[in-house]
Amino acid sequence: MIPSLFSIPLIFFSGVDSDSQVLYDWNNVMLEAVREESIGPNLAVRNFAILYGSTFDSLNAVEKKYNAYHFKESFPAAEPSPDAIAAGSCYTIATSLHPSRKGSFDKLVKPYLSNSASSRTRRSFSFGAKVARSFLELRKNDGSSTSVTDVPTTKTGKWQRTPPRDRPPVQPHWRNVKPFCLDSTNPFLAPPPPQLDSKEYLDALIKVKLLGSKQSKVRTREQKNIAKFWSDFSYSSTPPGHWNEIATFVARTKKLNLLETARLLALLNFTMADAGIAAFETKYRYRYWRPIQAIRQADEIKETSRLRDPSWDSLLESPSHPEYVSGHSCYSGSAARLLALFFKTDDISFIAFSDARPEEKRTFHSFEKCAEEIGMSRIYGGIHYEFSNRAGLEMGRKIADHTFTHFLNQTL
Secondary structure (H helix, E strand, C coil): CCCCHHHCHHHHHCCCCCCCHHHHHHHHHHHHHHHHCCCCHHHHHHHHHHHHHHHHHHHHHHHCCECCCCCCCCCCCCCCCHHHHHHHHHHHHHHHHCHHHHHHHHHHHHHHHCCCCCHHHHHHHHHHHHHHHHHHHHCCCCCCCCCCCCCCCCCCCECCCCCCCCCCCCCCCHHHCCCCCCCCCHHHCCCCCCCCCCHHHHHHHHHHHHHHECCCCCCCHHHHHHHHHCCCCCCCCHHHHHHHHHHHHHHHHCCCCHHHHHHHHHHHHHHHHHHHHHHHHHHHHHCECCHHHHHHCHHHCHHHHHHCCCCCCECCCCCCCCCCCCHHHHHHHHHHHHHHHHHCCCCCCEEEECCCCCCCEEEECCHHHHHHHHHHHHHHCCCCCHHHHHHHHHHHHHHHHHHHHHCCCECC
16 A cells, blocks of 8 residues: 555644645545556546535535536535534545545545534535535446547557557547536647658657666766656656645645635646546557667658667656657646646646655745656656647647636635
8 A cells, every 4th residue: 555645744734724734635545546556647537526616615615715617506505514514424425525534534534424413514515415426427428438449550750559568459439538617629639740741740859768767878867767757657646646645735725725725736746637537538649669769760751860778778667658748747737737727827836746756855936846857757758849748748738728717716
């Protein structure tokens, strides 16, 4: 069992009002579920979006301070218990999405369901559960559990199964999942990737070959650490989970109340979930090959033939899906922009931790700078080109702008 890394920064906030503690606790156990079940980033963030969307709507039903996302009924009684509402919502979502972990979830809700719990507490818990069931019904047929057959092509420049595992394509169906806040992903997609005979492609290929090689002589120790720190592969919190940790860290420092914390996490995960859907639409639309293929088969293109190295390998293992755009960059561009919009500034200091390098922490003073570093981590790791990083970051920013402008706004 991998320990929860978010337990580390908790020591810095022992004196802070614990109004939002119920959500920090649920964020913790949901991240543990993602780690231990090795859930992929797209499914993980889809689940987080359901969890926090439901929790926000259930809490917002008391004051009606903001426009609801889905559930528009009001809390039906006086004297609600906000903690119990949030717990009822989170518990219902969590046990539905991770039924094998019900025992650990039961421990979190024991105070709300014990014989000593007040009728106010029980009524509030039941209301949160009701809202959660409506969200689960809303997303029941969203396309996330469908499957499609995808056969990669052998055409030059197109993605093929990549060594060393040569695994089949991951989630080719995800491009068809129903977005949370976008009517269509098309207006937000990146333009086509560079032509294989272009200078932009050649320059990017040279850069990733030099910086991203497993045996690179030009990559610095710091750059290697960055690649590993943000790798977020199997049995980790995943890229979206990493941003949930960052968001809850900042929410604590800013002492957000329970409703504002729920709104922050709902908006954050809505935008990252849609960023993942748009990223996979782009990936499977263009089917661009990974650097490991492009370098080993560089002689298939006149302009890159001198770069051929049949034994070249990347520092990080290439994920089993097309390269363009970088999904990690897309998640990060959307998350950084959404957080800056929510807090009305990008100039906020925070600490990030890593499953891959638990002995380290990284300090940032800007969400955007953090996203930029994450994007570059994929070049240092040898699994993305610079233009794929930049395109992914920009896609994510546009999706965040749309989400923040049109959803969960304050009522007039």
